[in-house]
Amino acid sequence: MNDADVYGQLKQYLGKHITVSDEQLALFCSKFKHKKTKRGEILLRADEIAPYSYFVNNGCLRVYMMDAEGRESTRFLIFENSVGTAFPSFTLQEPSMAYIQSVEPSEILYITHKDFNGLLDTFPGWERVYRIDLEREYIASIRRIESLITMDAKQKYNLLMSKNPALIQRLPSRIIADYLGISQETLSRLKSKK
Amino acid sequence: MNDADVYGQLKQYLGKHITVSDEQLALFCSKFKHKKTKRGEILLRADEIAPYSYFVNNGCLRVYMMDAEGRESTRFLIFENSVGTAFPSFTLQEPSMAYIQSVEPSEILYITHKDFNGLLDTFPGWERVYRIDLEREYIASIRRIESLITMDAKQKYNLLMSKNPALIQRLPSRIIADYLGISQETLSRLKSKK
DNA sequence: CCCCAGATTTGACAAATGTCAATAAATTAC
DNA sequence: GTAATTTATTGACATTTGTCAAATCTGGGG
Known part of the structure:
Protein backbone atom coordinates (compact mmCIF):
# COMPACT_ATOMS: atom_id res chain seq x y z
CA MET A 1 0.00 0.00 0.00
CA GLU A 137 -20.76 3.26 20.48
CA TYR A 138 -23.05 4.33 23.28
CA ILE A 139 -25.25 1.32 22.58
CA ALA A 140 -22.18 -0.93 22.65
CA SER A 141 -21.22 0.53 26.03
CA ILE A 142 -24.75 -0.03 27.36
CA ARG A 143 -24.52 -3.69 26.29
CA ARG A 144 -21.21 -3.96 28.07
CA ILE A 145 -22.66 -2.43 31.25
CA GLU A 146 -25.51 -4.94 31.06
CA SER A 147 -23.09 -7.83 30.84
CA LEU A 148 -20.99 -6.46 33.70
CA ILE A 149 -23.91 -6.07 36.10
CA THR A 150 -25.76 -9.27 35.23
CA MET A 151 -23.20 -11.92 34.34
CA ASP A 152 -20.58 -13.97 36.14
CA ALA A 153 -17.10 -14.55 34.70
CA LYS A 154 -18.04 -17.56 32.58
CA GLN A 155 -21.11 -15.89 31.08
CA LYS A 156 -19.13 -12.78 30.19
CA TYR A 157 -16.43 -14.86 28.53
CA ASN A 158 -18.92 -16.94 26.58
CA LEU A 159 -20.68 -13.79 25.41
CA LEU A 160 -17.42 -12.30 24.19
CA MET A 161 -16.60 -15.59 22.46
CA SER A 162 -19.87 -15.56 20.57
CA LYS A 163 -19.94 -11.84 19.79
CA ASN A 164 -16.29 -11.18 19.14
CA PRO A 165 -14.26 -14.37 18.66
CA ALA A 166 -11.65 -12.49 16.61
CA LEU A 167 -10.83 -10.39 19.66
CA ILE A 168 -10.10 -13.51 21.70
CA GLN A 169 -7.85 -15.07 19.09
CA ARG A 170 -5.99 -11.89 18.51
CA LEU A 171 -5.22 -10.45 21.93
CA PRO A 172 -3.20 -11.91 24.81
CA SER A 173 -5.49 -13.41 27.41
CA ARG A 174 -4.16 -11.00 30.01
CA ILE A 175 -5.90 -8.23 28.08
CA ILE A 176 -9.08 -10.26 27.59
CA ALA A 177 -9.18 -10.79 31.34
CA ASP A 178 -8.84 -7.16 32.31
CA TYR A 179 -11.32 -6.19 29.60
CA LEU A 180 -13.84 -8.50 31.27
CA GLY A 181 -12.90 -7.32 34.74
CA ILE A 182 -11.66 -10.72 35.95
CA SER A 183 -8.21 -12.05 36.88
CA GLN A 184 -6.10 -13.85 34.31
CA GLU A 185 -6.07 -16.94 36.51
CA THR A 186 -9.86 -17.08 36.53
CA LEU A 187 -9.94 -16.67 32.76
CA SER A 188 -7.36 -19.39 32.31
CA ARG A 189 -9.47 -21.77 34.41
CA LEU A 190 -12.62 -20.93 32.47
CA LYS A 191 -10.90 -21.78 29.21
CA SER A 192 -9.72 -25.19 30.37
CA LYS A 193 -12.97 -26.20 32.10
CA LYS A 194 -15.51 -25.16 29.48
CA MET B 1 -47.80 24.46 38.16
CA GLU B 137 -24.07 10.25 28.42
CA TYR B 138 -21.48 8.15 26.65
CA ILE B 139 -18.83 9.56 28.95
CA ALA B 140 -21.01 8.73 31.96
CA SER B 141 -21.35 5.17 30.69
CA ILE B 142 -17.57 4.90 30.22
CA ARG B 143 -17.07 6.00 33.82
CA ARG B 144 -19.55 3.40 34.93
CA ILE B 145 -17.77 0.68 32.95
CA GLU B 146 -14.50 1.74 34.57
CA SER B 147 -15.98 1.40 38.03
CA LEU B 148 -17.51 -1.98 37.17
CA ILE B 149 -14.26 -3.51 35.89
CA THR B 150 -11.91 -2.04 38.49
CA MET B 151 -13.80 -1.77 41.79
CA ASP B 152 -15.15 -4.17 44.38
CA ALA B 153 -18.58 -3.73 45.96
CA LYS B 154 -17.45 -1.32 48.67
CA GLN B 155 -15.50 0.89 46.30
CA LYS B 156 -18.43 1.11 43.89
CA TYR B 157 -20.79 2.04 46.70
CA ASN B 158 -18.43 4.67 48.10
CA LEU B 159 -18.01 6.17 44.65
CA LEU B 160 -21.75 6.39 44.16
CA MET B 161 -22.06 7.96 47.61
CA SER B 162 -19.56 10.66 46.77
CA LYS B 163 -20.75 11.30 43.22
CA ASN B 164 -24.47 10.94 43.62
CA PRO B 165 -25.60 10.95 47.26
CA ALA B 166 -29.07 12.15 46.25
CA LEU B 167 -29.59 8.93 44.34
CA ILE B 168 -28.84 6.86 47.44
CA GLN B 169 -31.18 8.83 49.67
CA ARG B 170 -33.95 8.77 47.16
CA LEU B 171 -34.12 5.22 45.84
CA PRO B 172 -34.82 1.97 47.69
CA SER B 173 -31.59 0.13 48.39
CA ARG B 174 -32.76 -2.84 46.36
CA ILE B 175 -32.45 -0.61 43.29
CA ILE B 176 -29.09 0.81 44.37
CA ALA B 177 -27.84 -2.76 44.70
CA ASP B 178 -28.90 -3.92 41.27
CA TYR B 179 -27.62 -0.68 39.75
CA LEU B 180 -24.19 -1.52 41.20
CA GLY B 181 -24.45 -5.16 40.20
CA ILE B 182 -24.34 -6.51 43.76
CA SER B 183 -26.90 -8.28 45.96
CA GLN B 184 -29.05 -6.31 48.40
CA GLU B 185 -27.62 -8.30 51.27
CA THR B 186 -24.07 -7.32 50.34
CA LEU B 187 -25.12 -3.69 50.08
CA SER B 188 -26.86 -3.83 53.43
CA ARG B 189 -23.69 -5.19 55.05
CA LEU B 190 -21.53 -2.53 53.43
CA LYS B 191 -23.73 0.20 54.82
CA SER B 192 -23.56 -1.11 58.40
CA LYS B 193 -19.83 -1.88 58.39
CA LYS B 194 -18.44 1.27 56.81
C1' DC C 1 -54.05 5.89 62.50
C1' DC C 2 -53.36 1.21 61.64
C1' DC C 3 -52.32 -2.71 59.00
C1' DC C 4 -49.86 -5.20 55.83
C1' DA C 5 -47.03 -5.85 51.80
C1' DG C 6 -42.80 -4.93 50.68
C1' DA C 7 -38.20 -3.60 52.08
C1' DT C 8 -34.17 -4.21 54.93
C1' DT C 9 -31.25 -6.48 58.00
C1' DT C 10 -28.93 -10.37 59.89
C1' DG C 11 -27.15 -15.14 60.24
C1' DA C 12 -25.32 -19.40 58.34
C1' DC C 13 -23.46 -21.35 54.73
C1' DA C 14 -22.05 -22.15 49.72
C1' DA C 15 -20.00 -20.72 45.61
C1' DA C 16 -17.24 -17.76 42.89
C1' DT C 17 -13.30 -15.30 42.38
C1' DG C 18 -8.91 -13.26 43.81
C1' DT C 19 -4.17 -13.69 45.47
C1' DC C 20 0.26 -15.52 45.78
C1' DA C 21 3.66 -18.67 44.30
C1' DA C 22 5.66 -22.01 41.41
C1' DT C 23 6.03 -23.97 37.03
C1' DA C 24 5.41 -24.41 32.13
C1' DA C 25 4.84 -22.48 27.68
C1' DA C 26 5.32 -19.16 24.25
C1' DT C 27 7.16 -15.14 22.12
C1' DT C 28 10.46 -11.50 21.45
C1' DA C 29 14.81 -9.61 20.93
C1' DC C 30 19.30 -10.27 19.83
C1' DG D 1 18.71 -20.28 16.94
C1' DT D 2 18.95 -19.34 21.56
C1' DA D 3 18.65 -16.87 25.70
C1' DA D 4 15.80 -13.84 28.05
C1' DT D 5 11.57 -12.11 28.98
C1' DT D 6 6.92 -12.19 29.02
C1' DT D 7 2.74 -14.79 29.24
C1' DA D 8 -0.16 -18.65 30.62
C1' DT D 9 -1.32 -22.38 33.60
C1' DT D 10 -1.96 -24.73 37.85
C1' DG D 11 -2.28 -25.49 42.90
C1' DA D 12 -3.35 -24.02 47.58
C1' DC D 13 -5.61 -21.02 50.10
C1' DA D 14 -7.98 -16.50 51.53
C1' DT D 15 -11.49 -13.37 50.66
C1' DT D 16 -15.43 -11.64 48.73
C1' DT D 17 -19.84 -12.10 47.39
C1' DG D 18 -24.08 -14.67 46.63
C1' DT D 19 -27.94 -17.50 48.32
C1' DC D 20 -31.50 -18.86 51.21
C1' DA D 21 -34.13 -18.23 55.27
C1' DA D 22 -35.89 -15.88 59.09
C1' DA D 23 -36.65 -11.81 61.71
C1' DT D 24 -37.42 -7.00 61.86
C1' DC D 25 -38.48 -2.68 60.14
C1' DT D 26 -41.05 0.75 57.29
C1' DG D 27 -44.13 3.46 54.79
C1' DG D 28 -48.17 3.79 51.69
C1' DG D 29 -52.96 2.97 51.13
C1' DG D 30 -57.12 2.35 53.07
Whole structure:
Protein backbone atom coordinates (compact mmCIF):
# COMPACT_ATOMS: atom_id res chain seq x y z
CA MET A 1 0.00 0.00 0.00
CA ASN A 2 1.54 3.30 -1.07
CA ASP A 3 1.09 6.65 0.63
CA ALA A 4 -1.66 7.72 -1.75
CA ASP A 5 -3.83 4.95 -0.32
CA VAL A 6 -3.58 5.63 3.39
CA TYR A 7 -6.88 7.52 3.35
CA GLY A 8 -8.79 4.89 1.39
CA GLN A 9 -10.33 3.23 4.42
CA LEU A 10 -11.25 6.55 6.02
CA LYS A 11 -13.00 7.59 2.81
CA GLN A 12 -14.91 4.34 2.74
CA TYR A 13 -15.89 4.81 6.38
CA LEU A 14 -17.25 8.27 5.61
CA GLY A 15 -18.90 7.12 2.41
CA LYS A 16 -20.89 4.46 4.21
CA HIS A 17 -23.07 7.17 5.74
CA ILE A 18 -23.06 10.14 3.38
CA THR A 19 -22.16 10.94 -0.20
CA VAL A 20 -19.62 13.70 -0.68
CA SER A 21 -17.59 14.95 -3.59
CA ASP A 22 -13.97 13.92 -4.12
CA GLU A 23 -12.73 17.41 -3.26
CA GLN A 24 -14.69 17.37 -0.04
CA LEU A 25 -13.27 13.97 0.79
CA ALA A 26 -9.76 15.25 0.15
CA LEU A 27 -10.38 18.27 2.39
CA PHE A 28 -11.72 16.00 5.11
CA CYS A 29 -8.74 13.66 4.90
CA SER A 30 -6.25 16.52 4.90
CA LYS A 31 -7.01 17.04 8.59
CA PHE A 32 -5.68 13.57 9.40
CA LYS A 33 -2.03 12.72 9.70
CA HIS A 34 -0.62 9.27 9.07
CA LYS A 35 1.57 7.26 11.39
CA LYS A 36 2.92 3.76 11.95
CA THR A 37 3.27 2.50 15.49
CA LYS A 38 5.40 -0.21 17.05
CA ARG A 39 4.05 -3.04 19.11
CA GLY A 40 3.56 -1.81 22.68
CA GLU A 41 4.06 1.86 21.82
CA ILE A 42 2.33 4.25 24.21
CA LEU A 43 0.34 6.97 22.44
CA LEU A 44 -1.10 8.66 25.53
CA ARG A 45 -0.30 8.57 29.23
CA ALA A 46 -2.64 9.13 32.15
CA ASP A 47 -2.85 12.77 33.29
CA GLU A 48 -2.12 14.02 29.80
CA ILE A 49 -4.90 15.67 27.81
CA ALA A 50 -5.68 13.50 24.79
CA PRO A 51 -4.69 15.64 21.79
CA TYR A 52 -5.83 13.22 19.10
CA SER A 53 -8.62 10.97 17.98
CA TYR A 54 -7.50 7.96 15.94
CA PHE A 55 -8.74 6.08 12.92
CA VAL A 56 -7.14 2.64 12.72
CA ASN A 57 -6.19 1.43 9.24
CA ASN A 58 -4.78 -1.80 10.58
CA GLY A 59 -3.65 -3.09 13.96
CA CYS A 60 -5.24 -2.40 17.29
CA LEU A 61 -5.20 0.34 19.92
CA ARG A 62 -6.01 -0.32 23.55
CA VAL A 63 -7.36 2.21 26.02
CA TYR A 64 -6.59 1.08 29.56
CA MET A 65 -6.34 2.30 33.12
CA MET A 66 -3.75 1.48 35.74
CA ASP A 67 -4.33 1.44 39.48
CA ALA A 68 -1.89 2.30 42.26
CA GLU A 69 -0.51 -1.26 42.33
CA GLY A 70 0.10 -1.23 38.58
CA ARG A 71 -2.84 -3.44 37.72
CA GLU A 72 -4.31 -2.67 34.31
CA SER A 73 -7.93 -2.63 33.13
CA THR A 74 -8.83 -2.36 29.49
CA ARG A 75 -11.62 0.13 28.98
CA PHE A 76 -11.86 -0.08 25.24
CA LEU A 77 -10.29 -1.57 22.13
CA ILE A 78 -10.08 0.06 18.72
CA PHE A 79 -9.66 -2.21 15.71
CA GLU A 80 -9.37 -1.64 11.96
CA ASN A 81 -11.76 0.79 10.31
CA SER A 82 -12.99 2.40 13.47
CA VAL A 83 -12.44 5.63 15.29
CA GLY A 84 -11.53 6.03 18.92
CA THR A 85 -9.48 7.73 21.57
CA ALA A 86 -9.46 8.28 25.33
CA PHE A 87 -12.94 9.62 24.82
CA PRO A 88 -13.66 11.64 27.97
CA SER A 89 -10.26 13.33 27.86
CA PHE A 90 -10.38 14.09 24.15
CA THR A 91 -13.97 15.33 24.23
CA LEU A 92 -13.74 17.44 27.37
CA GLN A 93 -10.04 18.30 26.93
CA GLU A 94 -9.28 17.33 30.49
CA PRO A 95 -6.53 15.06 31.90
CA SER A 96 -6.98 11.43 30.96
CA MET A 97 -7.56 8.63 33.45
CA ALA A 98 -6.46 6.22 30.73
CA TYR A 99 -3.44 5.26 28.67
CA ILE A 100 -3.55 4.50 24.97
CA GLN A 101 -1.26 1.79 23.70
CA SER A 102 -0.70 0.18 20.35
CA VAL A 103 -0.96 -3.54 21.13
CA GLU A 104 0.18 -4.54 17.64
CA PRO A 105 2.28 -2.77 15.04
CA SER A 106 -0.43 -0.53 13.62
CA GLU A 107 -1.06 1.97 10.91
CA ILE A 108 -3.24 4.83 12.06
CA LEU A 109 -4.56 8.24 11.15
CA TYR A 110 -4.96 10.93 13.78
CA ILE A 111 -6.69 14.30 14.03
CA THR A 112 -6.37 17.07 16.60
CA HIS A 113 -9.25 18.10 18.83
CA LYS A 114 -9.32 21.51 17.20
CA ASP A 115 -9.55 20.10 13.69
CA PHE A 116 -12.11 17.55 14.82
CA ASN A 117 -14.37 20.27 16.19
CA GLY A 118 -13.68 22.41 13.16
CA LEU A 119 -15.01 19.68 10.89
CA LEU A 120 -18.18 19.52 12.99
CA ASP A 121 -18.76 23.20 12.26
CA THR A 122 -17.72 23.29 8.64
CA PHE A 123 -18.04 19.91 7.00
CA PRO A 124 -21.59 19.20 5.81
CA GLY A 125 -22.88 15.90 7.11
CA TRP A 126 -19.97 15.19 9.43
CA GLU A 127 -21.92 16.04 12.57
CA ARG A 128 -24.54 13.51 11.45
CA VAL A 129 -21.99 10.78 10.74
CA TYR A 130 -20.35 11.44 14.10
CA ARG A 131 -23.68 11.51 15.92
CA ILE A 132 -24.72 8.16 14.44
CA ASP A 133 -21.33 6.71 15.34
CA LEU A 134 -21.76 8.00 18.89
CA GLU A 135 -25.15 6.30 19.11
CA ARG A 136 -23.59 3.04 17.99
CA GLU A 137 -20.76 3.26 20.48
CA TYR A 138 -23.05 4.33 23.28
CA ILE A 139 -25.25 1.32 22.58
CA ALA A 140 -22.18 -0.93 22.65
CA SER A 141 -21.22 0.53 26.03
CA ILE A 142 -24.75 -0.03 27.36
CA ARG A 143 -24.52 -3.69 26.29
CA ARG A 144 -21.21 -3.96 28.07
CA ILE A 145 -22.66 -2.43 31.25
CA GLU A 146 -25.51 -4.94 31.06
CA SER A 147 -23.09 -7.83 30.84
CA LEU A 148 -20.99 -6.46 33.70
CA ILE A 149 -23.91 -6.07 36.10
CA THR A 150 -25.76 -9.27 35.23
CA MET A 151 -23.20 -11.92 34.34
CA ASP A 152 -20.58 -13.97 36.14
CA ALA A 153 -17.10 -14.55 34.70
CA LYS A 154 -18.04 -17.56 32.58
CA GLN A 155 -21.11 -15.89 31.08
CA LYS A 156 -19.13 -12.78 30.19
CA TYR A 157 -16.43 -14.86 28.53
CA ASN A 158 -18.92 -16.94 26.58
CA LEU A 159 -20.68 -13.79 25.41
CA LEU A 160 -17.42 -12.30 24.19
CA MET A 161 -16.60 -15.59 22.46
CA SER A 162 -19.87 -15.56 20.57
CA LYS A 163 -19.94 -11.84 19.79
CA ASN A 164 -16.29 -11.18 19.14
CA PRO A 165 -14.26 -14.37 18.66
CA ALA A 166 -11.65 -12.49 16.61
CA LEU A 167 -10.83 -10.39 19.66
CA ILE A 168 -10.10 -13.51 21.70
CA GLN A 169 -7.85 -15.07 19.09
CA ARG A 170 -5.99 -11.89 18.51
CA LEU A 171 -5.22 -10.45 21.93
CA PRO A 172 -3.20 -11.91 24.81
CA SER A 173 -5.49 -13.41 27.41
CA ARG A 174 -4.16 -11.00 30.01
CA ILE A 175 -5.90 -8.23 28.08
CA ILE A 176 -9.08 -10.26 27.59
CA ALA A 177 -9.18 -10.79 31.34
CA ASP A 178 -8.84 -7.16 32.31
CA TYR A 179 -11.32 -6.19 29.60
CA LEU A 180 -13.84 -8.50 31.27
CA GLY A 181 -12.90 -7.32 34.74
CA ILE A 182 -11.66 -10.72 35.95
CA SER A 183 -8.21 -12.05 36.88
CA GLN A 184 -6.10 -13.85 34.31
CA GLU A 185 -6.07 -16.94 36.51
CA THR A 186 -9.86 -17.08 36.53
CA LEU A 187 -9.94 -16.67 32.76
CA SER A 188 -7.36 -19.39 32.31
CA ARG A 189 -9.47 -21.77 34.41
CA LEU A 190 -12.62 -20.93 32.47
CA LYS A 191 -10.90 -21.78 29.21
CA SER A 192 -9.72 -25.19 30.37
CA LYS A 193 -12.97 -26.20 32.10
CA LYS A 194 -15.51 -25.16 29.48
CA MET B 1 -47.80 24.46 38.16
CA ASN B 2 -50.46 24.89 35.48
CA ASP B 3 -50.54 23.22 32.09
CA ALA B 4 -48.97 26.19 30.33
CA ASP B 5 -45.80 25.54 32.30
CA VAL B 6 -45.21 21.87 31.60
CA TYR B 7 -42.71 22.73 28.86
CA GLY B 8 -40.77 25.27 30.93
CA GLN B 9 -38.03 22.85 31.95
CA LEU B 10 -37.69 21.42 28.45
CA LYS B 11 -37.28 24.94 27.09
CA GLN B 12 -34.62 25.67 29.68
CA TYR B 13 -32.85 22.42 28.81
CA LEU B 14 -32.79 23.37 25.14
CA GLY B 15 -31.83 26.97 25.90
CA LYS B 16 -28.75 25.86 27.82
CA HIS B 17 -27.09 24.89 24.57
CA ILE B 18 -28.57 27.01 21.79
CA THR B 19 -30.61 30.19 21.43
CA VAL B 20 -33.86 29.84 19.52
CA SER B 21 -36.90 32.03 18.99
CA ASP B 22 -40.07 31.60 21.02
CA GLU B 23 -41.96 30.28 18.00
CA GLN B 24 -39.25 27.73 17.34
CA LEU B 25 -39.36 26.68 20.97
CA ALA B 26 -43.12 26.28 20.77
CA LEU B 27 -42.80 24.18 17.62
CA PHE B 28 -40.18 22.02 19.28
CA CYS B 29 -42.31 21.48 22.38
CA SER B 30 -45.40 20.68 20.34
CA LYS B 31 -43.83 17.32 19.50
CA PHE B 32 -43.85 16.34 23.17
CA LYS B 33 -46.91 15.09 25.00
CA HIS B 34 -47.39 15.43 28.71
CA LYS B 35 -48.22 12.69 31.19
CA LYS B 36 -48.32 11.96 34.90
CA THR B 37 -47.31 8.51 36.09
CA LYS B 38 -48.08 6.56 39.23
CA ARG B 39 -45.46 5.07 41.49
CA GLY B 40 -44.38 1.72 40.04
CA GLU B 41 -46.10 2.23 36.69
CA ILE B 42 -44.54 0.31 33.81
CA LEU B 43 -43.98 2.43 30.69
CA LEU B 44 -42.27 -0.20 28.55
CA ARG B 45 -41.94 -3.97 28.74
CA ALA B 46 -39.14 -6.16 27.42
CA ASP B 47 -39.66 -7.35 23.82
CA GLU B 48 -41.66 -4.25 22.96
CA ILE B 49 -40.10 -1.65 20.68
CA ALA B 50 -39.62 1.56 22.66
CA PRO B 51 -41.95 4.08 21.00
CA TYR B 52 -40.96 7.08 23.10
CA SER B 53 -38.07 9.01 24.52
CA TYR B 54 -38.81 10.80 27.79
CA PHE B 55 -37.99 14.13 29.35
CA VAL B 56 -38.54 14.01 33.10
CA ASN B 57 -40.03 17.16 34.68
CA ASN B 58 -40.03 15.61 38.11
CA GLY B 59 -39.79 12.14 39.54
CA CYS B 60 -37.60 9.33 38.30
CA LEU B 61 -37.71 6.66 35.61
CA ARG B 62 -35.80 3.43 35.86
CA VAL B 63 -34.58 1.31 32.95
CA TYR B 64 -33.99 -2.25 34.10
CA MET B 65 -33.57 -5.78 32.86
CA MET B 66 -35.01 -8.98 34.27
CA ASP B 67 -33.43 -12.43 34.00
CA ALA B 68 -35.18 -15.78 33.74
CA GLU B 69 -35.42 -16.08 37.54
CA GLY B 70 -37.03 -12.65 37.83
CA ARG B 71 -33.92 -10.92 39.15
CA GLU B 72 -33.73 -7.28 38.16
CA SER B 73 -30.73 -5.16 37.15
CA THR B 74 -31.00 -1.42 36.79
CA ARG B 75 -29.26 -0.28 33.65
CA PHE B 76 -30.02 3.40 33.92
CA LEU B 77 -31.87 6.02 35.91
CA ILE B 78 -33.46 9.18 34.53
CA PHE B 79 -34.04 12.06 36.94
CA GLU B 80 -35.48 15.56 36.62
CA ASN B 81 -34.43 17.68 33.67
CA SER B 82 -32.89 14.93 31.68
CA VAL B 83 -33.80 12.87 28.68
CA GLY B 84 -33.75 9.13 28.41
CA THR B 85 -35.38 5.94 27.27
CA ALA B 86 -34.52 2.31 26.58
CA PHE B 87 -31.83 3.69 24.33
CA PRO B 88 -30.86 0.77 22.07
CA SER B 89 -34.49 -0.13 21.43
CA PHE B 90 -35.61 3.43 20.79
CA THR B 91 -32.64 4.29 18.59
CA LEU B 92 -32.57 1.12 16.51
CA GLN B 93 -36.34 0.49 16.76
CA GLU B 94 -35.80 -3.10 17.76
CA PRO B 95 -37.29 -5.11 20.64
CA SER B 96 -36.13 -3.92 24.04
CA MET B 97 -34.11 -6.03 26.48
CA ALA B 98 -35.21 -3.63 29.18
CA TYR B 99 -38.28 -2.43 31.02
CA ILE B 100 -38.99 1.19 31.87
CA GLN B 101 -40.69 1.88 35.17
CA SER B 102 -41.66 5.04 36.99
CA VAL B 103 -40.17 4.53 40.45
CA GLU B 104 -41.87 7.61 41.87
CA PRO B 105 -45.03 9.46 40.87
CA SER B 106 -43.57 11.46 38.01
CA GLU B 107 -44.42 14.12 35.53
CA ILE B 108 -42.92 13.50 32.14
CA LEU B 109 -42.91 14.59 28.51
CA TYR B 110 -42.59 12.06 25.74
CA ILE B 111 -41.87 12.14 22.02
CA THR B 112 -42.23 9.44 19.36
CA HIS B 113 -39.25 8.06 17.49
CA LYS B 114 -40.59 9.48 14.26
CA ASP B 115 -40.95 12.99 15.67
CA PHE B 116 -37.56 12.71 17.33
CA ASN B 117 -35.88 11.90 14.04
CA GLY B 118 -37.95 14.53 12.31
CA LEU B 119 -36.58 17.18 14.65
CA LEU B 120 -33.04 16.05 13.82
CA ASP B 121 -33.73 16.75 10.16
CA THR B 122 -35.72 19.96 10.51
CA PHE B 123 -34.92 21.77 13.73
CA PRO B 124 -31.79 23.91 13.46
CA GLY B 125 -29.36 23.13 16.21
CA TRP B 126 -31.18 20.13 17.59
CA GLU B 127 -28.74 17.62 16.14
CA ARG B 128 -25.95 19.53 17.87
CA VAL B 129 -27.73 19.63 21.23
CA TYR B 130 -28.50 15.94 20.93
CA ARG B 131 -24.94 15.11 19.87
CA ILE B 132 -23.48 16.95 22.85
CA ASP B 133 -25.93 15.22 25.15
CA LEU B 134 -24.90 11.87 23.66
CA GLU B 135 -21.25 12.67 24.34
CA ARG B 136 -22.10 13.45 27.94
CA GLU B 137 -24.07 10.25 28.42
CA TYR B 138 -21.48 8.15 26.65
CA ILE B 139 -18.83 9.56 28.95
CA ALA B 140 -21.01 8.73 31.96
CA SER B 141 -21.35 5.17 30.69
CA ILE B 142 -17.57 4.90 30.22
CA ARG B 143 -17.07 6.00 33.82
CA ARG B 144 -19.55 3.40 34.93
CA ILE B 145 -17.77 0.68 32.95
CA GLU B 146 -14.50 1.74 34.57
CA SER B 147 -15.98 1.40 38.03
CA LEU B 148 -17.51 -1.98 37.17
CA ILE B 149 -14.26 -3.51 35.89
CA THR B 150 -11.91 -2.04 38.49
CA MET B 151 -13.80 -1.77 41.79
CA ASP B 152 -15.15 -4.17 44.38
CA ALA B 153 -18.58 -3.73 45.96
CA LYS B 154 -17.45 -1.32 48.67
CA GLN B 155 -15.50 0.89 46.30
CA LYS B 156 -18.43 1.11 43.89
CA TYR B 157 -20.79 2.04 46.70
CA ASN B 158 -18.43 4.67 48.10
CA LEU B 159 -18.01 6.17 44.65
CA LEU B 160 -21.75 6.39 44.16
CA MET B 161 -22.06 7.96 47.61
CA SER B 162 -19.56 10.66 46.77
CA LYS B 163 -20.75 11.30 43.22
CA ASN B 164 -24.47 10.94 43.62
CA PRO B 165 -25.60 10.95 47.26
CA ALA B 166 -29.07 12.15 46.25
CA LEU B 167 -29.59 8.93 44.34
CA ILE B 168 -28.84 6.86 47.44
CA GLN B 169 -31.18 8.83 49.67
CA ARG B 170 -33.95 8.77 47.16
CA LEU B 171 -34.12 5.22 45.84
CA PRO B 172 -34.82 1.97 47.69
CA SER B 173 -31.59 0.13 48.39
CA ARG B 174 -32.76 -2.84 46.36
CA ILE B 175 -32.45 -0.61 43.29
CA ILE B 176 -29.09 0.81 44.37
CA ALA B 177 -27.84 -2.76 44.70
CA ASP B 178 -28.90 -3.92 41.27
CA TYR B 179 -27.62 -0.68 39.75
CA LEU B 180 -24.19 -1.52 41.20
CA GLY B 181 -24.45 -5.16 40.20
CA ILE B 182 -24.34 -6.51 43.76
CA SER B 183 -26.90 -8.28 45.96
CA GLN B 184 -29.05 -6.31 48.40
CA GLU B 185 -27.62 -8.30 51.27
CA THR B 186 -24.07 -7.32 50.34
CA LEU B 187 -25.12 -3.69 50.08
CA SER B 188 -26.86 -3.83 53.43
CA ARG B 189 -23.69 -5.19 55.05
CA LEU B 190 -21.53 -2.53 53.43
CA LYS B 191 -23.73 0.20 54.82
CA SER B 192 -23.56 -1.11 58.40
CA LYS B 193 -19.83 -1.88 58.39
CA LYS B 194 -18.44 1.27 56.81
C1' DC C 1 -54.05 5.89 62.50
C1' DC C 2 -53.36 1.21 61.64
C1' DC C 3 -52.32 -2.71 59.00
C1' DC C 4 -49.86 -5.20 55.83
C1' DA C 5 -47.03 -5.85 51.80
C1' DG C 6 -42.80 -4.93 50.68
C1' DA C 7 -38.20 -3.60 52.08
C1' DT C 8 -34.17 -4.21 54.93
C1' DT C 9 -31.25 -6.48 58.00
C1' DT C 10 -28.93 -10.37 59.89
C1' DG C 11 -27.15 -15.14 60.24
C1' DA C 12 -25.32 -19.40 58.34
C1' DC C 13 -23.46 -21.35 54.73
C1' DA C 14 -22.05 -22.15 49.72
C1' DA C 15 -20.00 -20.72 45.61
C1' DA C 16 -17.24 -17.76 42.89
C1' DT C 17 -13.30 -15.30 42.38
C1' DG C 18 -8.91 -13.26 43.81
C1' DT C 19 -4.17 -13.69 45.47
C1' DC C 20 0.26 -15.52 45.78
C1' DA C 21 3.66 -18.67 44.30
C1' DA C 22 5.66 -22.01 41.41
C1' DT C 23 6.03 -23.97 37.03
C1' DA C 24 5.41 -24.41 32.13
C1' DA C 25 4.84 -22.48 27.68
C1' DA C 26 5.32 -19.16 24.25
C1' DT C 27 7.16 -15.14 22.12
C1' DT C 28 10.46 -11.50 21.45
C1' DA C 29 14.81 -9.61 20.93
C1' DC C 30 19.30 -10.27 19.83
C1' DG D 1 18.71 -20.28 16.94
C1' DT D 2 18.95 -19.34 21.56
C1' DA D 3 18.65 -16.87 25.70
C1' DA D 4 15.80 -13.84 28.05
C1' DT D 5 11.57 -12.11 28.98
C1' DT D 6 6.92 -12.19 29.02
C1' DT D 7 2.74 -14.79 29.24
C1' DA D 8 -0.16 -18.65 30.62
C1' DT D 9 -1.32 -22.38 33.60
C1' DT D 10 -1.96 -24.73 37.85
C1' DG D 11 -2.28 -25.49 42.90
C1' DA D 12 -3.35 -24.02 47.58
C1' DC D 13 -5.61 -21.02 50.10
C1' DA D 14 -7.98 -16.50 51.53
C1' DT D 15 -11.49 -13.37 50.66
C1' DT D 16 -15.43 -11.64 48.73
C1' DT D 17 -19.84 -12.10 47.39
C1' DG D 18 -24.08 -14.67 46.63
C1' DT D 19 -27.94 -17.50 48.32
C1' DC D 20 -31.50 -18.86 51.21
C1' DA D 21 -34.13 -18.23 55.27
C1' DA D 22 -35.89 -15.88 59.09
C1' DA D 23 -36.65 -11.81 61.71
C1' DT D 24 -37.42 -7.00 61.86
C1' DC D 25 -38.48 -2.68 60.14
C1' DT D 26 -41.05 0.75 57.29
C1' DG D 27 -44.13 3.46 54.79
C1' DG D 28 -48.17 3.79 51.69
C1' DG D 29 -52.96 2.97 51.13
C1' DG D 30 -57.12 2.35 53.07
